[in-house]
Amino acid sequence: MASTRLERQQIVISESESKRLIDLALAHAGKRVDGVEVTVTGSNFATSRFANNNMTQNQAPERVSVSVRVISGKRQIRLSSDDISQSGIEHLVDNAIKAVALLPEDPTVLPLPALALTEPLARDVDFNRYDRETGEMSADQRSDSVNSMIEAAKKHNLSCAGTYGAGGDSIAIGNSNGMFHYHNESACECSVTAVAANSSGWAKVHNPKSIHVDARALAESAAKNAILSADPKDVPPGKYTVILPPSAVVDLLGFLWGDFSATSHIDKLSSLLGKVGQKVFGENINIKDDVFHPMQAGARFDGEGLPRTVVTLVDKGVVKNLVYGRKSAAKMNAKPTGHGVSEPSPEGEFPVNLVMEGGTASIDEMVKSTDRGILLSRVWYVRLVDPTTILLTGMTRDGTFLIENGKISYGIKNLRFNVSVIDMLNNVLTLGPSVRAAGEDSFPAVVPALKVANFNFSSTTKF
Amino acid sequence: MLEIAKQAVDTATASGASYADARVIERESQNIQTKGMNVSGLNLGNSYGLGIRVLCNGGWGFAATQDLTREGIDKAARKAVEIARASARCMEKPIELAPEPAHKAVWKSPCKIDPFTVSIEDKLAVLFKTAETMLAVKGVTLAQTDMTFIKEHKLFVSSEGAEIDQTFIRSSCGLTANATDDHDRQKRSYPNSFGGQHENAGWEMVGRWDLPGNAQRIAEESVQLLKAPQCPHGVGTVIIGASQLGLQIHESCGHPSELDRALGQEINFAGASFLTPDLLGHLKYGSPIVNLVADATATGALGGFAYDDEGVEAQCVPLVKDGMFVGYLSSRDTANLIGIKRSGGAMRAESWHHQPIIRMTNISLRPGTAGSLADLIANTSDGIYFDTNKSWSIDDRRYNFQFSTEAGYKIKNGKIVGLLKNASYGGITTEFWNSCDAICSQDYVDWGVPNCGKGQPSQTMWTGHGAAPARFRNVQYGIAHS
Numbered sequence: 037m038a039s040t041r042l043e044r045q046q047i048v049i050s051e052s053e054s055k056r057l058i059d060l061a062l063a064h065a066g067k068r069v070d071g072v073e074v075t076v077t078g079s080n081f082a083t084s085r086f087a088n089n090n091m092t093q094n095q096a097p098e099r100v101s102v103s104v105r106v107i108s109g110k111r112q113i114r115l116s117s118d119d120i121s122q123s124g125i126e127h128l129v130d131n132a133i134k135a136v137a138l139l140p141e142d143p144t145v146l147p148l149p150a151l152a153l154t155e156p157l158a159r160d161v162d163f164n165r166y167d168r169e170t171g172e173m174s175a176d177q178r179s180d181s182v183n184s185m186i187e188a189a190k191k192h193n194l195s196c197a198g199t200y201g202a203g204g205d206s207i208a209i210g211n212s213n214g215m216f217h218y219h220n221e222s223a224c225e226c227s228v229t230a231v232a233a234n235s236s237g238w239a240k241v242h243n244p245k246s247i248h249v250d251a252r253a254l255a256e257s258a259a260k261n262a263i264l265s266a267d268p269k270d271v272p273p274g275k276y277t278v279i280l281p282p283s284a285v286v287d288l289l290g291f292l293w294g295d296f297s298a299t300s301h302i303d304k305l306s307s308l309l310g311k312v313g314q315k316v317f318g319e320n321i322n323i324k325d326d327v328f329h330p331m332q333a334g335a336r337f338d339g340e341g342l343p344r345t346v347v348t349l350v351d352k353g354v355v356k357n358l359v360y361g362r363k364s365a366a367k368m369n370a371k372p373t374g375h376g377v378s379e380p381s382p383e384g385e386f387p388v389n390l391v392m393e394g395g396t397a398s399i400d401e402m403v404k405s406t407d408r409g410i411l412l413s414r415v416w417y418v419r420l421v422d423p424t425t426i427l428l429t430g431m432t433r434d435g436t437f438l439i440e441n442g443k444i445s446y447g448i449k450n451l452r453f454n455v456s457v458i459d460m461l462n463n464v465l466t467l468g469p470s471v472r473a474a475g476e477d478s479f480p481a482v483v484p485a486l487k488v489a490n491f492n493f494s495s496t497t498k499f
Numbered sequence: 500m501l502e503i504a505k506q507a508v509d510t511a512t513a514s515g516a517s518y519a520d521a522r523v524i525e526r527e528s529q530n531i532q533t534k535g536m537n538v539s540g541l542n543l544g545n546s547y548g549l550g551i552r553v554l555c556n557g558g559w560g561f562a563a564t565q566d567l568t569r570e571g572i573d574k575a576a577r578k579a580v581e582i583a584r585a586s587a588r589c590m591e592k593p594i595e596l597a598p599e600p601a602h603k604a605v606w607k608s609p610c611k612i613d614p615f616t617v618s619i620e621d622k623l624a625v626l627f628k629t630a631e632t633m634l635a636v637k638g639v640t641l642a643q644t645d646m647t648f649i650k651e652h653k654l655f656v657s658s659e660g661a662e663i664d665q666t667f668i669r670s671s672c673g674l675t676a677n678a679t680d681d682h683d684r685q686k687r688s689y690p691n692s693f694g695g696q697h698e699n700a701g702w703e704m705v706g707r708w709d710l711p712g713n714a715q716r717i718a719e720e721s722v723q724l725l726k727a728p729q730c731p732h733g734v735g736t737v738i739i740g741a742s743q744l745g746l747q748i749h750e751s752c753g754h755p756s757e758l759d760r761a762l763g764q765e766i767n768f769a770g771a772s773f774l775t776p777d778l779l780g781h782l783k784y785g786s787p788i789v790n791l792v793a794d795a796t797a798t799g800a801l802g803g804f805a806y807d808d809e810g811v812e813a814q815c816v817p818l819v820k821d822g823m824f825v826g827y828l829s830s831r832d833t834a835n836l837i838g839i840k841r842s843g844g845a846m847r848a849e850s851w852h853h854q855p856i857i858r859m860t861n862i863s864l865r866p867g868t869a870g871s872l873a874d875l876i877a878n879t880s881d882g883i884y885f886d887t888n889k890s891w892s893i894d895d896r897r898y899n900f901q902f903s904t905e906a907g908y909k910i911k912n913g914k915i916v917g918l919l920k921n922a923s924y925g926g927i928t929t930e931f932w933n934s935c936d937a938i939c940s941q942d943y944v945d946w947g948v949p950n951c952g953k954g955q956p957s958q959t960m961w962t963g964h965g966a967a968p969a970r971f972r973n974v975q976y977g978i979a980h981s
Contacts, residue, residue, distance in 0.1 A: 083956055084586070087764040091589040094582045097550070097563035097852035116544040118565045135543065138619045140627075142537045175560075175585035182589045197767040199955045227955075229767040236766070303534075304640045304679035382532055382539035382643065416770070417892040421903050421979045422921060423684045429901050429979060431894040433770075452892075452899055452925070454979050476768065494978050495925060497899035498773070 049078035049100050051218040054208035057120055061104055062212055064126045068133050071107035071148035073211040073340070075378065076100065076120075080171075081203030081223065084178040088195050089186045094175065096203075105379060106132045107148060110141040112380055145380075146362055153372075154215040154341040165221035165333060170246040171204035173224075178202065181226065181251040188255035189230050194262055196255060198228035202246055209341045219335035224249045225474065229434060230258035234499070235268060235447055237261025238414050238434035240283060242474035244333055261413055261435035265447030270496060271438055273451060277409035277465070278491035279402045279439070282473030282483050284415045289392070290478020291418070291426050292457050296325075296349050296357075297375075298364035299384030307426050307458060308355055315353045317461040322393035323350040325359060325375070331472040331482045332389045337374070339381075344374035349387065353461075361385035394484030395467030402466050402487040404442045410451075410491075411437040411444060418477045426457035430477075431497065451493040463489040500525070500664075503567050504656035507551045510576035512658050516553035516560075516583065518596065519576070520657040520809060523549050523567075524851040527615065527650045533626045534643050535634070541619075548851035552809075553579045557593020558586030563852035596831040597842050599811050601660035606805035608798055610668040610701035614648035617702045622646055625672075625710060632714035633676045638722035641677035644710065645694050646670075647949075648702075661810040669801065669961065671697035671949065672705045676718040678725050685724035685920060687905050689717045691742045692888050697801050697947030697961065720906060723918055730907045730922040732977035736882035737924055738875055738970050741939075743904055744864065745946035745964030746888045751928040752784075752791050753862035753962065754953075755897035756818045757845070758827040760857075762836060769953045770895025773928070774824055776837050782824040785932030788867050791819040793828050795844055795860035800963030801947030802862070804847075808855040811844035818862070822933070830857050849958040856954045861945065863965030867938025872968045875939055877913040883976055884908040884915065884968075885922055890979075893928075901925035903979055923979035931971060939967035 058074040065072040082096035102125060103116035113136040117128045181200045189196030206220035226249045227240035237258040241249050280288070292307075300306035308316065327336050327344040336344050340362060348356045360368065361376030361384045375385040403411060418430035432450045439445065468485035504521040511519035525547045532540035548565040549572060560583025564575040587593070626644040633642035648670050655663040673695015675688045690696040690708050698704050739747060755772040759765050762776075774782070785791075795813035797803050805813050809831055818826045827837075828845040848855040869875050876884060890903035907922025908915045945965045952959055 081956070082582075084589075085767075085955055086589055087766060088591075088762070090591050091558055091586040092759075092764050093561065093854050093856070094559055094586040095561035095563075095854045096578060096582055097561075099548070099563070099565060099852050101546075103544075113541045113543070116542065118546045118548055120565070131543070135541075135619065139538060139541065140623065144537055175582040176588075179585040179588045186589065195763070197763060199767065201956070227767055231763065231766060238767070303677070305677065305684060307684075309679070310681075380538065380540050380542070382534050416895050419890045419892045421890045421923065424682070427979065429890065429892045431892065431899065433895050450894055450899075452894070452901060454901075494981070495899060495901075495975075497894045497896070498927065499896055499898070 048080040048098050048204065049076065049206055054218055055216060057102055057125060058208060058210035058216065060122060061125050061129050062210065064129045065133065069106045069108045071212050073105040073148060075103045076208045078206040081201055081205065083199055083201035084182050085199050086182050087197035091182060096175065102128065104128050104132045106136050107145065108136045110143060110145045111136050111139040112145050113139060114380060144363060146366065148211050148213050149340055149342060149362060151213045151215055156336060156343045163336060165244050166204060167222045167245040170202050170224045171222035173202040173246060184252040185228050185255035188252050189259055192259045192263060194230045194232050194259050196228060196230055200251060201225045207335055211341065215341045217337045217341055221333055226251050226254055228255045228258045230255065230262040232262040232266055235262050235265040236434045237265065240474050242480045243472065265435040265437065268447040268449045271448045273493040273495050275490045275492050277406055278488050279399060279409065279411045280486045280488060281399065281413065282471050282485050283475045284412050285483045285486055286473045286481050287415050287418050287475035287477040288428060288457060289483065291420055291428055293387050293390060296359055296387050297385050298358045298360045298368055301358060302364060302367055305423060307423060312355050312358060314355060316355050316458060317350055317353040318464050319353050320464055320467060321350050321353050321461050324348045324391050325387040325389050326391045327389040329389065329391050329482060334389055338376045339378035340376045342372055342374045342376060347373050359385050359387045390481040392470060392483045394470035397466045397468050399468060399485050403439055403444060406439045407441060409439040411439055421454065427454060428457060429454045449499060450497045452495045453492060454494045455492050460488055465489055500654040503549055503572055504654050506569065506572050507549055507576045508656050508658050510573045511551060511553045511580055514577050514580040516555045516580050518554040518658055519551065520655065521549060521551045522808060522851055523654045525652045529648045531622055531626065531646045533630050536627060536630055549575060550848065550851040551576050551579045552854060553583050554594055555580050555583035556587035558583045558590050559594060560586055561854040594832050595835050597834040597840065599831060599842060602806060602810060602812060603662045604805060605664045607666045608668055608699040612702035613668065614670050614702040615650055625705060629674050629710040629714045632711055633674065633718040636715060636718035636722060638678050639676050639718050640679045643675045646672045647694065655806065655810050657810050663806045663810055665805055667699060668701055669697065670700050670702065670704050671695055672708055672710055674710050674714055674717065676721040678721040680725050683725050685721055687717045687721040688887055689713045691946060692905065693950065697949045699799050699801060699803050724906065724920045727918040727920040729980060730919040730977045732981035734973055734975050736879060736970065736972050737974045737976060738879060738882060738884040738968055740884065740886040741942055741944050741966045741968050742946050743885050743888050743902065744966040744969055746891055746948065747902065748791065748862050748864055748964045748966060749948055749962060750891060750893045751897055751900055752818060753859040756828050757857045758829040758833040761827065762833060768955050773896045773898055778824055780825055783822055783933065784819045784824040784929060785822045786935045787822045788938055789819055789822050789932050789935055790865040791862065792817050793843065793860050793862050797861045797945060797963065800861040800945035800965065801949065801961045802860040802963035807844045807846045808848050809846045811842045814844050816843040828857050828859060833857065847960055849960060853958050858960045859951060859962040861963035861965060864938065866940045866943050866967050869937040869939045871941040872939055875937055875968055875970055876910055876915060879910050879970060880912055882910045883919065883922065884910055885924060898927050900928060901979060921980050924974050924976040925978050926974055931974065934972045934974065935969055936972055937970040939969065941967065943967040
């Protein structure tokens with residue numbers, strides 16, 4: 037039962053207050069340099085953590101940061117601070133202007149974008165991503181959700197660990213060319229592990245609205261997997277048909293996204309180097325970057341205030357486009373796509389609103405159509421082994437199952453995989469519906485569950 | 500700072516907290532990155548704020564603010580108490596803290612030259628000279644350098660009477676040369692990957708590691724790797740270089756020795772541990788020459804300090820003694836749960852706005868008797884030497900690991916006979932450490948790992964790992980690409 041006796045949290049910094057800070061910095065800089073860009077970020081995301089059916093940590097930090105980029109000819113620098121007092125901001129601006137003069141010229145530095153370039157796209161969509169119930173949730177309400185998960189686990193004689201977090205984040209950016217944008221959004225994240233004697237189960241959801249996060253149902257799902265995977269048996273390593281839930285797909289594909297950055301091609305680091313326009317993945321792979329997608333989150337402007345555009349990255353397996361910041365666009369004679377990160381940065385740009393087109397098959401249907409394979413619940417500690425083919429290694433955890441003759445036979449001990457993402461996306465047999473999914477090694481994205489052939493498991497572990 | 504911390508603690512106790520501690524932290528940072536012959540990143544930052552942690556009705560509450568007015572401090576303190584009361588609704592057993600004297604101290608980490616007194620021009624001169632040298636090597640497609648400097652002034656006050664004033668200066672420097680052809684991407688880094696070497700030290704460490712003097716050798720090797728044969732797949736003798744062994748220690752000894760993991764408190768994200776309390780004093784973790792310690796008193800190493808973030812004095816805690824598992828990294832609340840009389844002093848937080856959790860200090864392998872790396876190679880008839888981490892992964896109990904290194908070197912009859920690319924090795928933690936038959940007595944370095952991730956929300960932490968090269972038998976190698 038939710039309690040309202042505690043004070044709700046407040047939005048950490050409003051649009052008008054953000055603008056006041058930005059205008060203060062711009063006014064103080066005046067015409068002393070060629071360009072000034074100011075970013076104000078705020079966060080009050082609070083997290084309750086629990087384990088062994090006890091709250092172990094409970095934290096509600098609030099933070100506002102301001103950062104100032106100044107451009108003087110072909111020189112630029114960024115300074116950031118938590119001091120948002122008038123004197124603090126003036127000091128920050130003065131220091132930035134003083135420091136930028138010490139730098140050598142860099143021919144790649146661009147002037148600030150013109151105002152016309154930073155006007156947001158007119159889109160007929162509801163872009164309100166802030167939900168008051170979520171952004172202003174109290175500690176007592178978080179405790180209610182934690183208790184509901186503990187109760188669910190106890191019902192099955194299991195212990196329970198996890199987090200329940202909620203709050204808001206904001207970002208505002210303005211510059212001396214007159215641009216100003218503000219975005220705030222709420223987020224609720226719940227993840228839970230149900231722990232049995234020799235097995236466990238896990239579930240996680242991240243959503244802008246807490247109403248879409250059913251903590252008790254997540255705990256029930258985790259408990260079900262913990263029970264189903266009890267007394268895990270050994271299976272030999274080798275190549276298996278594998279069913280990956282959306283959270284695992286997010287964590288594996290997270291290592292692909294950066295290779296669509298134009299800067300990674302300029303630097304000759306991308307696995308897709310020289311492959312734009314070529315068929316690199318299977319016919320059934322379609323991926324775009326779309327900030328406006330209803331299951332996406334985030335601001336509709338990039339690190340320099342340019343409007344984010346929808347970019348088709350992969351169409352029927354063919355690499356169609358890269359994403360560009362202003363600097364890489366200038367080098368590659370392309371148009372910026374609104375994916376730039378805050379300058380100065382070695383990375384240049386990054387797609388952050390990934391949407392992979394799905395299919396219609398449920399995970400149950402995928403299991404039914406599999407003679408022999410493995411169903412994963414979660415991948416863990418995924419790391420890049422070889423950037424040439426995006427060869428990844430990682431482990432399974434929290435419920436891994438052998439499938440035989442269209443049914444789950446039993447839980448198995450965890451396995452290590454070594455898999456190339458490019459190979460994997462050429463071996464997709466079936467796709468589930470796309471959903472907003474959250475993993476641990478990458479940020480949330482909209483992806484389907486996948487059934488993949490020839491997934492390479494190289495070794496086993498002891499549990 | 501002292502007034503701020505005291506007010507926070509006083510307000511919290513007046514609001515009902517049975518215990519409160521406050522950390523006021525002021526941090527200045529400077530990160531410089533070059534790509535090619537340009538400055539690709541020059542980011543200067545400063546941060547100042549208060550974190551207050553309280554116990555009320557047996558539950559923890561934590562709040563943090565940068566509003567350091569009297570009103571802002573009181574608001575944060577009262578909020579922490581409210582949160583603790585909400586926590587107490589989800590407690591089967593109240594938190595209890597192992598005792599610790601209320602220390603009063605002032606301490607500074609070792610530093611000869613304050614890096615914030617060195618001009619940006621002087622720093623860039625070192626980085627550009629390094630970059631120029633790398634780019635002069637034919638075949639290098641991307642040259643990157645990095646320097647980071649952090650000065651942190653931290654004041655800790657507790658309701659038990661502790662007042663601890665610590666100042667840290669951390670410095671780091673590194674280079675990376677990338678080589679790409681139509682078929683392959685290879686890189687070499689120095690002194691280590693992921694930003695280079697990191698220490699509790701000043702500008703003097705930059706001179707000691709001599710980036711320009713090592714740039715050509717490293718750059719040449721990145722290009723040679725493109726043509727080098729693939730690391731073969733097999734089982735045999737491996738020598739692990741000191742920096743790679745530092746990361747091996749971090750993943751396969753440091754993390755599983757964290758008592759919060761061993762008690763299941765991190766099982767939802769970072770994972771649990773195979774080093775469960777019933778094995779303390781009973782598990783043969785490694786061979787008899789393996790001695791591992793958690794040494795926070797090594798103050799020049801990245802995980803060194805005088806007091807942790809709950810006011811516990813720095814200690815050198817044995818984790819593995821003569822091959823036996825004997826100790827944990829612990830905190831005041833977890834020590835109490837398994838009957839350890841005093842916390843090992845491992846609680847730290849990334850910043851003023853993070854709640855402290857158990858973190859590695861300096862988890863180090865004591866040197867052995869095998870002489871230098873050159874001696875160890877000379878005494879090895881057949882094997883592979885692995886140098887500089889490229890990829891790392893381990894299961895959530897810390898048994899099954901797989902590491903890749905930037906370079907492998909084939910050893911035949913006591914000599915290096917060639918370079919190998921895409922070198923990898925893997926195994927099971929206890930089998931691996933029990934196969935250790937030689938540890939060098941020389942070439943020991945306190946390596947710094949600045950990006951250890953743990954906790955929810957995730958925090959990064961500075962940890963240190965003293966290691967000299969060591970040899971292991973019957974290890975599986977080449978598995979990643981097999």
